[in-house]
Amino acid sequence: MKTAISTGSVRDIPLFAGLPEEVKDELLKAGRLVKFPKGKVIFAIGEKVTHFYIIIEGAIKLFRDTADGYEKTTDILTTSHTIGERDFFHPGHVYNTNAEIVNEATVLEFPISWLKNTAQKHSVFALNLLSLISEYEYMAELEAEHQANMSSAQMVACFLQRICVIHDYNPGEFELPYNKSLIASRLGMEVETFSRTLSTLRENGITVSGNKVRIHNAEAFDEFVCDACSVAEDCATHKAMQKKLFNASEKLA
Amino acid sequence: MKTAISTGSVRDIPLFAGLPEEVKDELLKAGRLVKFPKGKVIFAIGEKVTHFYIIIEGAIKLFRDTADGYEKTTDILTTSHTIGERDFFHPGHVYNTNAEIVNEATVLEFPISWLKNTAQKHSVFALNLLSLISEYEYMAELEAEHQANMSSAQMVACFLQRICVIHDYNPGEFELPYNKSLIASRLGMEVETFSRTLSTLRENGITVSGNKVRIHNAEAFDEFVCDACSVAEDCATHKAMQKKLFNASEKLA
DNA sequence: CGACACTTTGAAGACGATCAACGCCGGTGG
DNA sequence: CCACCGGCGTTGATCGTCTTCAAAGTGTCG
Numbered sequence: 001m002k003t004a005i006s007t008g009s010v011r012d013i014p015l016f017a018g019l020p021e022e023v024k025d026e027l028l029k030a031g032r033l034v035k036f037p038k039g040k041v042i043f044a045i046g047e048k049v050t051h052f053y054i055i056i057e058g059a060i061k062l063f064r065d066t067a068d069g070y071e072k073t074t075d076i077l078t079t080s081h082t083i084g085e086r087d088f089f090h091p092g093h094v095y096n097t098n099a100e101i102v103n104e105a106t107v108l109e110f111p112i113s114w115l116k117n118t119a120q121k122h123s124v125f126a127l128n129l130l131s132l133i134s135e136y137e138y139m140a141e142l143e144a145e146h147q148a149n150m151s152s153a154q155m156v157a158c159f160l161q162r163i164c165v166i167h168d169y170n171p172g173e174f175e176l177p178y179n180k181s182l183i184a185s186r187l188g189m190e191v192e193t194f195s196r197t198l199s200t201l202r203e204n205g206i207t208v209s210g211n212k213v214r215i216h217n218a219e220a221f222d223e224f225v226c227d228a229c230s231v232a233e234d235c236a237t238h239k240a241m242q243k244k245l246f247n248a249s250e251k252l253a
Numbered sequence: 254m255k256t257a258i259s260t261g262s263v264r265d266i267p268l269f270a271g272l273p274e275e276v277k278d279e280l281l282k283a284g285r286l287v288k289f290p291k292g293k294v295i296f297a298i299g300e301k302v303t304h305f306y307i308i309i310e311g312a313i314k315l316f317r318d319t320a321d322g323y324e325k326t327t328d329i330l331t332t333s334h335t336i337g338e339r340d341f342f343h344p345g346h347v348y349n350t351n352a353e354i355v356n357e358a359t360v361l362e363f364p365i366s367w368l369k370n371t372a373q374k375h376s377v378f379a380l381n382l383l384s385l386i387s388e389y390e391y392m393a394e395l396e397a398e399h400q401a402n403m404s405s406a407q408m409v410a411c412f413l414q415r416i417c418v419i420h421d422y423n424p425g426e427f428e429l430p431y432n433k434s435l436i437a438s439r440l441g442m443e444v445e446t447f448s449r450t451l452s453t454l455r456e457n458g459i460t461v462s463g464n465k466v467r468i469h470n471a472e473a474f475d476e477f478v479c480d481a482c483s484v485a486e487d488c489a490t491h492k493a494m495q496k497k498l499f500n501a502s503e504k505l506a
Numbered sequence: 507c508g509a510c511a512c513t514t515t516g517a518a519g520a521c522g523a524t525c526a527a528c529g530c531c532g533g534t535g536g
Numbered sequence: 537c538c539a540c541c542g543g544c545g546t547t548g549a550t551c552g553t554c555t556t557c558a559a560a561g562t563g564t565c566g
Contacts, residue, residue, distance in 0.1 A: 066402050067483045074394060089380070089387040096391055119380060126379040127342070127372060133386045134342040138349055140393035141327060147400060148441050149319050152522070180545065188401050193522055195546055230320045234299075405554075433513065446554055448514055 010054055010108060013080050015132055018124045027118060027125075031108040042083075042099040049093050052115045053083040058105025061182065062097040073185040076102065076178065078166060086133055088112050102178060145230065147188055152197045154228035155187050157206060160213060161225055165240045171218070172248055176211040218245040263307055263361060266333050268385055271377045280371060280378075284361040295336075295352040302346050305368045306336040311358025314435065315350040326438040329355065329431065331419060339386055341365050355431060398483065400441055405450045407481035408440050410459060413466060414478055418493045424471070425501055429464040471498040 010016075010031075011024045019027070033056070036042065042053070045064060055077055062083075063073045074097055077083060087095045119126040146155060164171055176183065184194035198208040204224040205217030215221050222242060226232045263269075263284075264277045272280070286309070289295065295306070298317060308330055315336075316326045327350055330336060340348045372379040399408060417424055429436065437447035451461040457477040458470030468474050475495060479485045 064398065064483065066398070067480060068402075072398065072401065074398075086387045086390050089383040090391055091384060091388065096394070116380070119383065120376040123373040123376065123379065126376065126383070127369070130342040130372065130379070130382060130386065131344060133383060133390060134339045135344065137339050137386060137390040137393055138343055140390055140397065141349070144393065144397040144400060145317065145319070145325065145327075147397060148325065149321070179543095181543090190523060191545070192524085192547085196522095199546095227320060230317060432511095434511090443555060444513075445515085445556085449554095452514095 009080070010056065013054070013082075015054075015082065015125070015128050017128055019122065023122065027114075028108075030114045031110050033106065034109045035104065035106050036101045038101055038104050040101045042101065043095045044098045045095055047095050049084055049088040049095055049112050052085055052088065052110045052112050054108040054110075055079055055081050055083070056106040056108055058107075059102040059178065060099055060105055060107075061102050061186075062099050063185070064097050071098075071185070072188065073182060076182070076186055082132065083107075084112065085115060085129060086136060088115060089133070102182065142231065146228075149230070150228045152187070152189050152193055153200055153204065154224070155189070156194065156197050156201065157204060157221065157225050158228065159183065159187055160206065160215075161241045162237050164213075164215075164244065165237050170248070171215040171241070171244050173212060173214045176208075176213060180211075215245070218249060221245070262333070263309065266307070266335075268307075268335065268378070268381050270381055272375065276375065280367075281361075283367045284363050286359065287362045288357065288359050289354045291354055291357050293354045295354065296348045297351045298348055300348050302337055302341040302348055302365050305338055305341065305363045305365050307361040307363075308332055308334050308336070309359040309361055311360075312355040312431065313352055313358055313360075314355050314439075315352055316438070317350050324351075324438065325441065326435060329435070329439055335385065336360075337365065338368060338382060339389060341368060342386070355435065395484065399481075402483070403481045405440070405442050405446055406453055406457065407477070408442070409447065409450050409454065410457060410474065410478050411481065412436065412440055413459065413468075414494045415490050417466075417468075417497065418490050423501070424468040424494070424497050426465060426467045429461075429466060433464075468498070471502060474498070 011021075011028065016024050016027070031054070036058075042060065043050075057079055060077045060081075060083065061073050062075045062077065063071045065071050083099060084095070087093070087097075090096065115129075119129055146158065150158065163169065163177060164174060167174075167177060178186075180194060181191050184191045187194065189197075201208065203220070205215055205220030205222075207214045207216050222245065225238065225241075229235060229238065232238050264274075264281065269277050269280070284307070289311075295313065296303075310332055313330045313334075313336065314326050315328045315330065316324045318324050336352060337348070340346070340350075343349065368382075372382055399411065403411065416422065416430060417427060420427075420430060431439075433447060434444050437444045440447065442450075454461065456473070458468055458473030458475075460467045460469050475498060478491065478494075482488060482491065485491050
């Protein structure tokens with residue numbers, strides 16, 4: 001049943017790249033498929049790392065409580081993302097964020113010892129893990145740069161682009177997969193700012209009403225996002241989006 | 254001569270922890286001691302990763318050019334920091350920042366293949382590397398949080414604390430190791446803002462005139478920094494600083 | 507001495523946060 | 537069935553902080 005489906009796609013994630021199929025089988029056996037309900041807290045900051053997770057389906061938010069008492073979402077993770085590896089390898093071996101289920105989620109859960117043992121036993125896996133964590137590190141840096149250099153409008157546009165690519169939505173019309181408070185928190189802005197920002201995006205090719213998003217002007221959108229981001233030309237997400245937008249206009253012609 | 258000194262301290266960095274001494278000797282032989290002059294660009298963004306560096310002495314800034322043409326310093330690295338590992342393991346294997354010598358610097362330079370081979374051959378080393386990169390990732394995230402939640406005054410105080418601890422300066426009086434433009438860039442603010450901020454810090458226990466810094470009120474300073482940072486209680490740097498301040502007041506009594 | 511990099515100071519402006527009020531909707535309980 | 541409530545989203549007005557532009561001061565090095 002479900003296990004079969006999940007294992008099918010999980011075995012293709014970069015973490016397992018380069019491993020023989022039979023080794024993958026062996027490794028994946030250690031995982032347990034778990035379904036978490038919306039709102040469930042998987043772990044809290046400061047707890048010893050006990051598990052490593054691979055998300056099969058659904059969304060999980062990572063967040064931290066700030067000094068002034070409210071919570072800042074550091075990331076929203078979805079299918080094929082992994083959780084816990086960075087925290088575990090970190091000196092102290094404690095979780096560095098809280099994790100809570102956004103929408104009902106299915107995850108593959110491994111005891112954390114599995115991660116260490118596998119890294120020790122299979123150097124290919126260890127290198128993949130290094131790659132994975134380096135990638136996260138780079139993303140975190142890029143994100144910081146974005147926060148510093150982009151206006152809230154640009155942040156929002158960049159975010160919309162990302163979810164459009166990740167979930168393979170149709171740029172012409174799609175729905176926001178999360179409620180606006182969560183998105184605002186993820187983008188590091190207040191809900192009021194987020195709300196106001198959405199209205200101003202019309203001139204940049206994006207129309208949002210309710211939770212319907214329509215990118216009605218591909219050129220305007222592309223230009224707007226592009227000159228916001230210092231690495232736009234090297235950005236896989238941005239390229240993917242351009243392709244989507246291009247395909248959409250092809251179809252119309 | 255110099256090689257002996259350097260190798261002495263380098264062998265104790267976390268990256269080599271848990272390796273037998275003879276293995277360390279063997280590994281360190283692959284490194285070449287290089288001295289770079291101030292202003293020298295070691296590598297530029299987008300170049301293929303060719304080397305892995307361990308800083309023996311001096312300071313190196315990592316920076317990226319922003320869309321609007323000026324440069325943002327992402328980090329200033331000093332003794333015992335490593336450079337290149339994250340970029341290398343990153344898909345694409347290109348440097349993700351520019352690196353330039355701030356003050357004359359001595360580094361231990363390894364061909365990048367050494368890094369991969371060592372990680373493959375010694376699983377302890379691979380795990381250390383994972384630990385190192387996870388640490389960087391955590392720092393990047395914390396930094397982002399700081400940028401989001403702290404005022405410029407708090408950012409500056411936090412920075413002064415860090416350099417005071419890293420360089421083991423006397424909190425009672427020390428000199429800024431870099432010029433103010435560089436520090437401002439590192440903190441993600443304009444030089445004007447930085448300059449103005451310094452004046453306002455007197456009431457928080459910090460006096461800055463020219464490039465002399467004096468922390469003249471330990472309690473005020475500690476409180477100010479502490480309620481700025483959500484993780485202050487878990488922050489090794491902050492604890493170290495408290496100890497320094499405590500010792501200083503001990504001596505006076 | 508003059509050129510140039512670095513730093514400081516002033517004044518104006520932009521942007522997002524904050525505080526406050528209200529509309530909308532779905533659910534619960536009388 | 538209706539009234540009330542709470543979560544969510546929008547809108548308005550105000551405020552503080554940092555940036556920006558401009559100018560002048562400080563220091564160093566040829």
